[in-house]
Amino acid sequence: MTENDSGxxxxxxxxxxxxxxxxxxxxxxxxxADLEKMVDTSDEWIVTRTGIKERRIISExxxxxxxxxxxxxxxxxxxxxxxxxxxxxxxxxxxxxxxFPATAxxxxxxxxxxxxxxxxxxxxxxxxxxxxxxxxxxxAAGQHKTALIVGAETLSTxxxxxxxxxxxxxxxxxxxxxxxxxxxxxxxxxxxxxxADGGGWQTLSCxxxxxxxxxxxxxxxxxxxxxxxxxxxxxxxxxRRIVDLVNESCRVCGLSIDDxxxxxxHQMNARIIESVVKRLRIPDEKMYVNIDKYxxxxxxxxxxALDEALHNGHLKKGDLVALVAFGAGLTWALNLIRx
Ligand code: UT7
Numbered sequence: 556m557t558e559n560d561s562g563x564x565x566x567x568x569x570x571x572x573x574x575x576x577x578x579x580x581x582x583x584x585x586x587x588a589d590l591e592k593m594v595d596t597s598d599e600w601i602v603t604r605t606g607i608k609e610r611r612i613i614s615e616x617x618x619x620x621x622x623x624x625x626x627x628x629x630x631x632x633x634x635x636x637x638x639x640x641x642x643x644x645x646x647x648x649x650x651x652x653x654x655f656p657a658t659a660x661x662x663x664x665x666x667x668x669x670x671x672x673x674x675x676x677x678x679x680x681x682x683x684x685x686x687x688x689x690x691x692x693x694x695a696a697g698q699h700k701t702a703l704i705v706g707a708e709t710l711s712t713x714x715x716x717x718x719x720x721x722x723x724x725x726x727x728x729x730x731x732x733x734x735x736x737x738x739x740x741x742x743x744x745x746x747x748x749x750x751a752d753g754g755g756w757q758t759l760s761c762x763x764x765x766x767x768x769x770x771x772x773x774x775x776x777x778x779x780x781x782x783x784x785x786x787x788x789x790x791x792x793x794x795r796r797i798v799d800l801v802n803e804s805c806r807v808c809g810l811s812i813d814d815x816x817x818x819x820x821h822q823m824n825a826r827i828i829e830s831v832v833k834r835l836r837i838p839d840e841k842m843y844v845n846i847d848k849y850x851x852x853x854x855x856x857x858x859x860a861l862d863e864a865l866h867n868g869h870l871k872k873g874d875l876v877a878l879v880a881f882g883a884g885l886t887w888a889l890n891l892i893r894x
Contacts, residue, residue, distance in 0.1 A: 562746055562747065562748040562803070562804065562807050563688065563692070563746070563747050563748070563749075564745075564746055564807075564808075565691060565692075565695045565743075565744060565745060565746070566740070568695040568696075568697075569694050569695055569697060569736040569737065569738065570691075570694070570695070570736070570737045570738070570739060570740060570742055570743030570744065570745075571687075571690055571691035571694040571695070571702065571734040571735070571736065571737075571743050571744045572734065572735050572736075572737035572739070572742050572743035573732060573733070573734060573743070573892060573894055574633075574634035574635075574636060574701075574733040574734065574735040575630050575631065575632070575633030575634025575635070575636065575732070575733045576629075576630050576633055576730070576731065576732050576733075576858070576861055576862040576865055576866075577625075577626045577627065577628065577629025577630035577631070577632070577633055577730070577731045577862055578626050578629065578728065578729060578730040578731070578855075578858060578859040578862040578863070579622045579623075579625035579626040579629065579728065579729045579730075580611040580622070580726075580727065580728040580729075580849060580859070581611045581612055581613045581614060581617050581622070581727055581728070582611075582614070583611060583612050583613070583614050584609050584610075584611060584612075585609065585610050585611070585612045585711075585726070586608065586609040587601045587602065587607070587608060587609065587723070590722065590723055593716055593717075593722070594716070594717065594718070594719035594722060594723075595719055596719045596723060601723045604824075604826065605723065605724060605824050605825060605826065605846070605850075606824065606825020606826065606828075606844070606846050606847055607723065607724065607825070607846055607847060607850045607851075608847045608848070609847075609848060609849075609850070610725065610726025610727075610848075610849055610850030610852075611726050611727050611728055611849060612711045612726065612727055613709050613711060613712075613727050617709075617727075618652055618709060619648055619650050619651060619652050619658055619707045619708065619709045619729070620652040620658050620661035620662065620665065620707070622707050622709070622727065622728060622729035622855075623646055623648075623658060623661070623662050623665075623705045623707035623729045623731070624661070624662055624665035624666060625729065626705060626707065626729040626730055626731040626858070626862075627644075627662050627665070627666050627703055627705055627731045628665075628666055629731065629862075630703065630731035630732055630733050630862075631666065631703070631733060633733070634733035634735070636701060636733050636735070638666040638667045638668040638669075639667075639668065639669060639670070640700075640701045641666070641668040641671050641701050641702070641703045641733075642670060642671045642672070642699045642700055642701055642702070643671055643672055643673075643690060643693055643698075643699040643701070643702040643703070644659045644662055644663050644668065644671055644672070644673040644674075644702070644703045644704075644705070645659060645673075645674060645675075645676055645686045645689055645690055645702065645703075645704045645705070646658045646659035646662055646673070646674075646675050646676070646686075646704075646705045646706075646707060647675070647676045647677075647678065647682030647683050647685065647686045647704070647705065647706045647707070647854040648675060648677070648682065648706070648707050648708055648854060649677055649679050649682070649708065649713075649761070649853055649854065649883070650707075650708050650709045650710055650712055650713060650853075651675060657673060657674050657675040658675055658707060659673035659674050659675050659705070660673045662703070662705060666703075668703070676689065678751075678854070678882070678884060678886045678888070679759065679853060679854065679882040679883035679884055679886060680821045680823065680851075680853045680854060680856070680880050680881060680882025680883065680886075681749075681821070681854070681880040681881065681882045681884065681886035681887055681888040682706055682853070682854030682880075682882075683704070683706035683730070683854045683855070683856075683857045683858050683878070683880065684747070684749070684857065684878050684879070684880045684888035684889060684890050685749055685886070685888055686704040686705075686706065686854075687704060687732070687734070687744060687747065687878065687890045687892070688744070688747035688749055688888065688890060689704075690702035690704050690734050691734065691743070691744035691747060691890075694734060694736045697736075699736075700735065700736045701733065701734075701735050701736070702733070702734045702735075703731060703732075703733055703734075704731065704732050704734065704858075705729060705730070705731040705732075705858070706729065706730050706731075706852075706853075706854035706855040706856070706857065706858040706859075707728075707729035707730075707854070707855055708727060708728065708729070708852050708853045708854060708855045709727045710725035710726065710727060710782070710851070710852065710853055711725065711726070711727050713761050713780070713781055713782050714781060714782060715778060715781035715782070718778075718781070720784070720786055721781075721782060721783075721784050721786070723850075724784075724823075724824070724850055724851045725782070725850055725851050725852070725853075726849050726850035726851065726852050727852065727855075728849055728852040728855045728856075728859050729855050729858070729859070730855050730856075730857070730858020730859040730860075730861065730862050731858060731862075732858060732861070732862075741893060742893045742894075743892065743893060744890055744891075744892050745808065745875075745891045745892065745893055746804060746807070746808050746889075746890070746891040747888070747889065747890045747891075748800060748803065748804055748807075748888060748889045749886075749888040750796075750800075750886065750887045750888060751884050751885065751886045751887075752884065752885045752886075753884065753885075755792075755884070755885035756883070756884065756885070757785070758784070758785045758788050758789055758792070758883070758885060759782070759783070759784050759785070759789060759882065759883035759884075759885070760782070760783055760883065761779070761780070761781065761782045761783070762776075762779040762783070763779045763780045764780070789823075789881075790824065790826075790827055792881065792885065793823060793824075793827050793881040793887075794827055794830045794831055794834070796881045796887040797820065797827075797831050797879050797880075797881055797887070798831055798834045798835060800879055800887060800888075800889045801815075801818065801831075801835055801877060801879060801889065802835075804877065804889055804891055808891060810875075810891075812835060812836075812837060814875055815841070815875050815876070815877050815891075816841070816870065816874035816875050816876060817841055817842070817843055817864065817869065817870055817874065817876050817877075818831075818835075818837070818841060818842050818843070818876070818877045818878075818879060819843045819857055819860050819861045819864060819876060819877070819878050819879075820842065820843070820844075820857070820860075820878075820879050820880070821851075821856050821857055821879070821880035821881060821882065822844065822845060822846035822849065822850075822851055822852070822856040822857075822860060823846075823851050823856075823881070823882075824846070824851070825844060825846050825847070828842055828844055828846075843860050843861075843863075843864045843869060844860075845859070845860050845863055853882065854882075857878050857880060861876070861878065864876075865894075870894060871894065872894050873893070873894060874893070874894045875891065875892070875893050875894075876891075876892050876893075876894060877889060877890070877891055877892075878890045878892065
């Protein structure tokens, strides 16, 4: 393996090895027939253009932290790791429990992890891949031994259910992963490549209530409390960025695309994923897709999909998996992990 400018190779150091995963979604289903009653759309349009059939939406009493805690507890159980062993929690979210404190602190309290640091990370749909890379770096540096990373979102709280161009896409959910320090150089997070282009921030944003549009001032545009997306632009950029990231990673790591057992992409649109499959010239079954059930859950989507693939037999120990995402920021990122 060689090194390049943008990627990070973990060599001759502690590896961050996947010890367990978990996920949680709300019980309440919002299907395409429900959306037909809310906006001028149809099941046929949504399925054809996005591949989404239904998504999960929180009910009274559920929140980003409650989903994150449930996913985290399942991941700890799967990893056979006690909360007391966790020394680092990173929660990726753009729909935090509160402005502050960090949702990661609610997770720490919820699971009873007494001795650890906990912080949130905001890289939107690329958040989970950024969190994997961050935790792997902390572990490689010897600073932490057992990391819990969570991608948790309640996008329904910032979705405009009067905008048919966006409300059909998003859902709520959380996924978690336990990463443990290991000495086997062939296993764990082998490579990460993280990117950002803040110049493209207007492509995907939610502008209230940050310091630019504070709660103390009437909003110039009341709809700025909701996510605004330029769907077409995102679509085209996402395909290009994801294909380039996978090809670049293979080249830098001296791998062929055939060495990757499965790609677990951010679930943003089934057609985007199909375009990536075509351009990479890989069989359909090498790309994990579950967007039909959950829609786009931003930073939770890869974590939920990976948990599902590991527990339904699509992935097994020893497989090389690529997690790859594109989203607001703009941000895009990839992790190569030997399970
Ligand atoms: O994870 C990051 C966030 N995710 C994204 O940003 C999503 C990425 N983009 C996409 O998934 C797709 O671009 C969309 C699903 C959002 C839109 O699909 P599209 O094939 O790019 O459609 P379009 O925006 O080009 O719109 C085509 C037509 C328009 O009508 P006209 O102007 O041709 O008459 C839209 O008004 O489809 C219309 N349209 C709809 N029709 C029925 C847009 N939304 C809907 C809808 N139902 N829900």
